Structure formats: structure tokens, C-alpha cells
Amino acid sequence: MNELTAEIVSQIDVLLAAPTFGLDPHEHQARLLAVLRDELHYACTRDTRIQRYVHSWPIDYRCAKRVADLPYLPVTSFKTDPPLALVGTEKIVRTLSSSATTGQTPSRVALDAETSMRMVKGVASILRSFIGPTRRPYLVIDAPETLAARTEIGARGAAIQALRPFASEIVCCLRVGVTGDLELEEQVLNESASRWRGQEVLIYGFTYVVWKHLVTPLLAKGVTLRMPMIRLLHSGGWKRLQDEAVTRDTFNAGVAELFGCREEHVIDFYGMVENVGIIYPDCEYGNKHVPAFGDVIIRDPLTLLPVAEGQEGLVQVCSVLPTSFPGFLVLTDDIARVVCYDGCPCGRRGTCFRFVKRVPKAEVRGCGNIETTRQRLVAAL
Numbered sequence: 397m398n399e400l401t402a403e404i405v406s407q408i409d410v411l412l413a414a415p416t417f418g419l420d421p422h423e424h425q426a427r428l429l430a431v432l433r434d435e436l437h438y439a440c441t442r443d444t445r446i447q448r449y450v451h452s453w454p455i456d457y458r459c460a461k462r463v464a465d466l467p468y469l470p471v472t473s474f475k476t477d478p479p480l481a482l483v484g485t486e487k488i489v490r491t492l493s494s495s496a497t498t499g500q501t502p503s504r505v506a507l508d509a510e511t512s513m514r515m516v517k518g519v520a521s522i523l524r525s526f527i528g529p530t531r532r533p534y535l536v537i538d539a540p541e542t543l544a545a546r547t548e549i550g551a552r553g554a555a556i557q558a559l560r561p562f563a564s565e566i567v568c569c570l571r572v573g574v575t576g577d578l579e580l581e582e583q584v585l586n587e588s589a590s591r592w593r594g595q596e597v598l599i600y601g602f603t604y605v606v607w608k609h610l611v612t613p614l615l616a617k618g619v620t621l622r623m624p625m626i627r628l629l630h631s632g633g634w635k636r637l638q639d640e641a642v643t644r645d646t647f648n649a650g651v652a653e654l655f656g657c658r659e660e661h662v663i664d665f666y667g668m669v670e671n672v673g674i675i676y677p678d679c680e681y682g683n684k685h686v687p688a689f690g691d692v693i694i695r696d697p698l699t700l701l702p703v704a705e706g707q708e709g710l711v712q713v714c715s716v717l718p719t720s721f722p723g724f725l726v727l728t729d730d731i732a733r734v735v736c737y738d739g740c741p742c743g744r745r746g747t748c749f750r751f752v753k754r755v756p757k758a759e760v761r762g763c764g765n766i767e768t769t770r771q772r773l774v775a776a777l
């Protein structure tokens with residue numbers, strides 16, 4: 397009774413095989429709603445705390461007419477140790493942790509083999525739409541130690557690992573210094589640049605790491621790497637750069653100057669461990685898109701109702717991929733703006749949005765609706 401049914405697995409596989417950004421929005425919503433209902437039912441059979449929480453929701457999930465009416469968990473629900481899980485500890489093969497700022501508790505999610513496999517498939521499906529399917533040399537703006545973890549892995553390591561399916565070989569160009577800080581391995585970088593010059597090259601690093609340890613020191617020395625065919629993907633770390641008055645345009649221009657590439661080859665993506673298997677890269681028009689196996693709902697911070705096009709609100713992420721933890725519907729403390737619910741000039745169907753900022757702590761505490769949602773979970777736990 398409590399095992400994941402073959403029907404749910406089949407429904408997830410169908411969405412993973414669907415055109416990643418090609419479904420009609422109405423068909424997309426109908427398919428998602430059907431799978432998420434079944435997954436919520438499954439979660440209720442696996443954990444009585446989730447069951448109490450879901451059954452206390454104002455709308456019965458079994459009667460919900462749209463994804464936006466389904467019960468969601470606040471992102472703080474995942475800041476527990478041990479992490480929330482829908483499978484036994486013997487089935488957990490890896491735990492992912494978020495990159496929490498100093499003094500904060502990181503989120504942690506438990507992955508079984510099936511969810512891990514879907515995570516890889518989901519990210520690969522999304523990235524094929526943005527960088528193509530071919531394997532190419534992969535330059536990691538990080539240290540080898542970040543990739544070394546096996547059972548417990550952080551957000552940086554998870555992002556690096558997610559791009560492995562596109563790599564023909566991997567080189568890390570940073571090292572951990574004697575003080576524990578990251579340091580640039582210039583010889584490794586220069587040798588790789590010379591060897592790969594004229595080839596398509598995939599590059600990834602955390603936004604702040606790329607800027608601090610690569611772009612800033614090399615441009616200060618007048619270095620250019622002459623690698624025009626790169627695609628540099630980056631994520632995380634914007635808060636620290638914004639504190640230093642580094643804008644997105646400044647970042648893109650700096651990377652383009654260093655590598656000799658076009659600014660459009662610098663791709664920011666939004667992602668989080670609680671939404672494992674889904675990332676949201678910028679399209680050529682600067683918009684982020686939802687895949688067939690997930691969704692994003694932008695909610696008014698006061699009413700928690702979905703907002704209209706052009707409006708800002710709290711980001712709720714939705715995904716059918718995780719079945720080892722209850723990460724189907726998660727309300728984050730990020731703010732984004734809906735660009736449109738369909739019709740981006742890039743041709744990708746469905747909702748597109750732009751990330752705006754993190755919610756200041758005072759703003760979150762002052763929102764009674766968010767606190768009510770959190771209190772429901774606390775009561776259930």
C-alpha cells in the first residue's frame with residue numbers, strides 16, 4: 397500500500413519524455429495536476445505528519461481544479477536533521493544540502509536512487525534546450541574537493557555534478573589553499589585554454605566564485621583567454637555581488653571580456669536543492685522558463701494568491717520528480733516577477749519569469765499568511 401505505484405512512475409516518465417518546453421499550458425497544467433495529486437496521496441501514506449498537514453489544507457487536494465490550489469510546504473520545512481523523507485534510511489543514497497549563509501541552517505533533502513536518476517534526466521532535458529546535446533570539455537571554476545563528496549553533497553557540488561552528462565572531460569581550475577580559501581590554478585587554466593581554444597567548451601561556477609576568483613583577478617592583470625566558443629553557466633551568490641554593486645550586466649561584460657565570447661554565452665540559472673532536478677536558465681530574452689515536469693507559481697505576499705502578468709510575488713516551485721522526499725510543492729522565500737503565462741519570443745511555451753530578490757527576514761516575519769502556513773506544518777509535526 398505504501399510503495400510508490402507503477403502508475404505514478406509511468407506518469408512521471410511520460411512528463412520527462414514530453415517536449416520540455418513545448419506543451420500547451422492547459423495540457424501542461426492538467427498533466428501536472430494529475431501526477432501531483434497522486435504524489436500527495438503517496439506522501440500521506442508514508443508520513444502521518446504530512447498527512448495531517450495536507451488534510452488541514454483549506455482545499456481538499458483530491459478536488460483541486462488547478463496546481464495552485466494544492467497544499468505546499470514552506471521551504472523552512474526542509475531545514476531539519478534528519479531531513480524529511482518518504483523512504484527508509486536504507487534507500488537513501490545521497491543527501492543534498494543548500495548553501496545557507498553564515499548563521500543559517502541549510503536545507504537538506506534525501507535522495508534515493510530513483511529520484512537521483514530523475515534529477516539527472518531532468519537537468520539534462522532542460523540544458524539540451526539551451527546548450528545542445530553534445531559532449532564537450534568542461535571547465536569547473538571550483539576545487540576538486542567540491543566534487544569529491546558522495547553521500548553528503550552541497551549545492552555547489554550538486555550543480556557541478558548535474559552538468560557531467562555534457563562533459564567529455566573535466567578540469568577544475570581552483571584549489572583549496574593552506575588557509576582554506578579558494579585559489580586560482582593559473583597554469584591549469586592557461587593549459588586548458590590553449591588546448592581547447594577553437595572548441596566548444598562548457599564552464600560552470602557559482603556566480604560569486606567566478607567573479608572573485610577568476611574574472612576580477614585576471615582582468616586586473618590584463619589577461620584574456622581567447623575562448624570565444626564557451627558557454628558559461630553560473631548560479632547562486634548574487635547577494636554578495638549585489639552588496640559589491642556588481643550588476644548582471646557588469647558580470648556578463650566581465651566574463652565576455654575575459655573569454656572573448658559574446659555576452660549571450662553567459663547564462664545565469666536559478667535553482668535550489670529543494671527543487672532538485674529542475675533549473676531555470678535565462679533564455680536569450682532574459683526570461684526563465686518552466687519545464688513539462690514542473691511549474692512555478694508566483695504568489696502575492698499578502699494574499700498568497702497567484703499574481704497577474706507583470707506582477708511580483710513569492711516563488712512557489714512545483715516538481716513531479718522527487719519521490720524520496722516531499723518536494724512536490726514548495727513555497728520559497730524568493731521574489732520573482734511573472735513576465736507572461738505564455739508567449740515568450742524565444743518560443744518556449746508556458747510561464748516565464750525573472751528572479752528579483754530574496755525576501756528580507758523582517759518582510760517574511762511580517763506576513764501573517766506565510767506564518768499561518770508555517771504554523772500548520774509545526775502543528776502537524
